[in-house]
Amino acid sequence: EVQLAESGGGLVQPGGSLRLSCATSGFTFSSYWMNWVRQAPGKGLVWVSRIQTDGTKTAYADSVKGRFTVSRDNAKNTLYLQMNSLRAEDTAVYYCARGKSGGVDLWGQGTLVTVSS
């Protein structure tokens, strides 16, 4: 069974940092681009970041560029998102999602990040 399980969310103060993880199983992780997508409370889906199969290429939404860093460990089948200089507007459920044809096909259940003092 294919599984994506995010962890690492929580409450953090503005300006703080957090590292999200996404443990995967049931598919060949190293063969897929992987994405992070977020959803603020009551709002729509917003793409955050994307990383190539071997980690050599990455891309970011303008709203997080320079503050967030995506990485992966293919030996551990795990995706990461390092989030620095967090702002209130970064508050959202963060989903890990497997890439397919320029979009995504499989999603984790999400982890909630709350940025508040």
Next chain:
Amino acid sequence: QSALTQPPSASGSPGQSVTISCTGTSSDVGGYKYVSWYQQHPGKAPKLLIYEVSQRPSGVPDRFSGSKSGNTASLTVSGLQAEDEADYYCSSYGGNNKVVFGGGTKVTVL
């Protein structure tokens, strides 16, 4: 990179059809065949319905169909059922390894 434009809401009676539009630009929807559609029920993770404009993953009913003309993609849900009441999102490859989502459409089954 702006979000794709979707109508905020759409509705139909059981058995009817509803079509949701997703408008972008020649840099995203119009420039690639990589448009996807997702269904999200409250409190749940999204589910892929359509990829590459009109392809259905296995297990998705053929009541769901996708198309594209120019910079606008569309999702049609035929034979509406109560369980189709949900939020629907489109996405497109946006070039430079980026992805862009639409703002979402809430579908109500009357």
